[in-house]
Amino acid sequence: MSLVFIGLGLFDVRDITVKGLERARECDCLFAEFYTSRLMGSDVGEIEELVGMDVRVLDRDEVEGSDLILDMAEDCDVGFFVGGDSMIATTHNDIRLRALERGIDTEVVHAPSIYTAAPGLAGLQNYKFGRSATIAFPYKGNVPKSGYKAVRENRERGLHTLLFLDIKEDRFMSPVEGLECLLEVERLVGDGVVTDDLPVVVVGRAGSSSPEVRAGRVGELVDCEFGGPMHILIVPGDLHFLEEEALQMFGLD
Template sequence: MLTFIGLGLFDEKDISVKGLEAVQNADMVFAEFYTSVLMGTTIERLEELYGKKVRILSREDVEQYPGWIDHAKEKNIVFLTGGDTMVSTTHVDLRLRAQDAGIGTELIHGASISSAVCGLSGLQNYRFGKASTIPHPYTSSRGRTIVSETPYDTIKMNMEKDMHTLIFLDIDKKKGYMTVNQALELLLEVEGRRAEGIMDNTIAVGIARAGSPEPSVKAGYVNKLKEHDFGGPLHIVVIPAALHFIEAEALVKLAGAPPEIMYSTED
């Protein structure tokens, strides 16, 4: 049996009781922390709570050479990830590989950043469109710095459909954790080239350390919000579409948005 367990958002205590019992009853425990990271804990603290050795897998172990799942043919194996399990396509692929190998699977869900963003900001969950990720810029073979325009296009598409955009921020071993500030600067850079007005007079919401005792939640116009200090990682950004009056009130009262946004809302 291969059991996929979502660990939640911040530390070792976010795991569900069902998930904790499954880990403690497992023969082997594997985890990956390249798609998401629990910033409020360490591997040592996880192992202390579980009473089990946690084997950390690399991206290659999960995506290219997942031979470790063969252990699940004869043993109870658990696979741990931050947030909720199956949110990443990589995890779905693993489950399909297990099924093809005749291995039974089970899912134990954890808190997801997708729902936490709604709770922290007051934005309504059914109004979100396609999500996107802002990667760190990279240098081309010709020495040019390349900034992805895909997130900008996703925001534009969602705005045309009057839907909010959730934007995940890059985690890179060398470049580190992208911040809200860096993400907004990159969106403004694309706006500067394309001049389509997507980021003009636009409200954004930045959230840091969701699930921690002291998350940072701040909304404001992009040009001002990019100067706000959100503190340590992990960060995430939302670009809302037109706001319902309850959403606008929530952003003002819960996220410190400019009060004038309450006078330009949808019913």
């Protein structure tokens, strides 16, 4: 009996790898979670049609607050679909480790990831990225500071920062909301990290036939309108001349 983590890729069902599709069809039952990431170009019905099996979508409590997946994997071969690459979220790694502790065989089937897609689309060099972070929705009036701190630490080292935008049920944080959160933390902290002149890259709908890449300054982008979700922000650090040329092509003055 086993647990197979299967990445779905970036945008729609066509992003799953051949290996991922083959392994999914060999499983006895299939689960999925879409609260850490989501396929904006396909719904669960299209996944079921492609695989030829039912897929049960789990919420956060069923994934993180119960042993449902592990209990099933002790009796049969279980496939677990996740958006993007199957091991990006710490939640999935925790489940894998708990499965190994229970003597359950595990397998990881990788897929395209935003970690490589966004830098590639923006023309930035992947090895020059530092710690990534998520800009979370404000909670009870408090704006989380993790994204701001990551930008500060990485820019002190000359590194780029990849900033995920929060997902809450069917609400997707927009690039403007993300920038406004960073500016709000700046007003509270006052370290001079996120100013109107700070360069930022917005990457939207990576993996689709019409991805969006727009570079500019915070003061400009915070007033812009962007297309449909999902988006991710990149705050550049020190730039190679080829990276400078790329960002100029995408709108950075």
